[in-house]
Amino acid sequence: MMADDHTEAEALEPEARPADPRAEAFQGVREARRNELAEDYVELIAELIHEHGEARPVEIATKMGVTAPTVAKTLGRLARDGLITRAKYRSVFLTEEGRALARECQQRHEIVLRFLLSLGLDPETAERDAEGIEHHVSERTLALFAAFADRS
Amino acid sequence: MMADDHTEAEALEPEARPADPRAEAFQGVREARRNELAEDYVELIAELIHEHGEARPVEIATKMGVTAPTVAKTLGRLARDGLITRAKYRSVFLTEEGRALARECQQRHEIVLRFLLSLGLDPETAERDAEGIEHHVSERTLALFAAFADRS
C-alpha cells in the first residue's frame, strides 16, 4: 500500500482540486465572501446592543439598508450557525461565539478605518471602503495597517 | 403638482430606501460584490488571451479553482451582459466593453498588489489579499495607494 501515488510529480497535498496558486487565492476569497454577511451582522448587533441596550430587527434593517424579511432570514442563518439567539418577536442576542466574532470584526474594522484615514482619505470614503475591505484583510496585512496607522 | 413633498424635512434625494449613511455604505458594498465575479473573469480571460492567444474554459476553471460547469454558467451570464462573445465548443473572446473592464481591473489589481508589497507584505499574502481587496477600493483610495507605492 501507499505506492500508487504520483506517477509523474503530483498528488502531494491532500487538498481538494489541483490548486494552482492562483486558484488557491480565488478559493480563499470565496471563503472570505461567505463570512462577510455574518461579520457585518454580528458587528452591527454588538454595536446596537452597546448603544441602545438591545438589537431589534427593524434597526438592523435600517442600518443595513435591506428589508425586514431579509433581516429575518439572515438572522435565521446566524442562529442556525450559533452566532445569535432569539425568541420570536423579541430582540436579538449574541452568543459567546457571536460576541467573540463581533469583537474581532470591530477591531479589524477600526484598524482598517484608521489606516485609510491615516493615508489621507476623507472620512466618508474611508468608512465606505473599510466596510468592504475589512473582510479581505489577512492577519498579516492587518498588522501592517495597524503599525502604519500608529506611526503617522 | 410637485408640492406634496417633505412635510417635515425629508424626501430630498430621489434615492431608494431611507438611506442612513451606514446603509449607503452597505449598499455600496453589496453593489461592488455583485461585480466581483465578472471582474475576476474578464481579468483572467484577458490574461489568458495575452499569454496563450486564447482563453479556453478548461483553463479558466483551473485558474479560478471551480468546475467546468460553473465556468460554463458564468460565461453565459457574462455573454448575456455583453462582456464576452463565444461560440459553442470554441474559446472565449472579450467584447470592447469586456476589454475595457479587463484593462481597468488589471490596473487596479496591479496597483493594489504593488501597494501591499510596498507596505512590506510577502508576495503570496499580498496576491491573495489583493484578489479580494481590489473590488472594494474606490478611485480615491486607489489614487492614494498608487502614490504611496510610487514614493517608497
Added chain:
DNA sequence: GATGATTATTAGCCTTGTCTAACTTGTCGC
C-alpha cells in the same frame, strides 16, 4: 382593556453561484 400603528414573521418568488452526473463535440494519433 379595545384598537390602531409599529414591528416581526411567514410564504413564496427570483437570481447568483456552486456542485455532480450524464451527454456531446472536437481533436489527435494512427
Added chain:
DNA sequence: GCGACAAGTTAGACAAGGCTAATAATCATC
C-alpha cells in the same frame, strides 16, 4: 477516416441573499 480521450455543454440540485405581499404579534394610548 476512426476511435479515444479531452473539452465542453446540459440538466438538475441546492444554499444564500435579496425582494413583495400577506399575516401575526406587540405595544402605546386612550
